[in-house]
Amino acid sequence: MTKSDQTIQQKTDQLDGIVAWFNSEDFTLEQALDKFKQAEVIAEDVQKDLQSLKNGIHVIQQRFDQDGA
Numbered sequence: 001m002t003k004s005d006q007t008i009q010q011k012t013d014q015l016d017g018i019v020a021w022f023n024s025e026d027f028t029l030e031q032a033l034d035k036f037k038q039a040e041v042i043a044e045d046v047q048k049d050l051q052s053l054k055n056g057i058h059v060i061q062q063r064f065d066q067d068g069a
Contacts, residue, residue, distance in 0.1 A: 011046045
C-alpha cells in the first residue's frame, strides 16, 4: 500500500509509532532527525487529507443548502 492509499487513521497510527519510538529505549540521536523528517511528511499529508475532507463537506453542505431552499 502506497502512502497515498493509506487512510488518515493509518497515517496517524504511523505518527503514533514514531512518537513511541522517540520515547523508547531504541531512540538514538543518529536516527532522530530521519524519524522527525518522516513524521513531518506524514503530518503534512494528514493535514492535506483533512483539508480535502473539509472541502468535500463544504461542497456537500452547499448542495444541501441549495436543494433545501
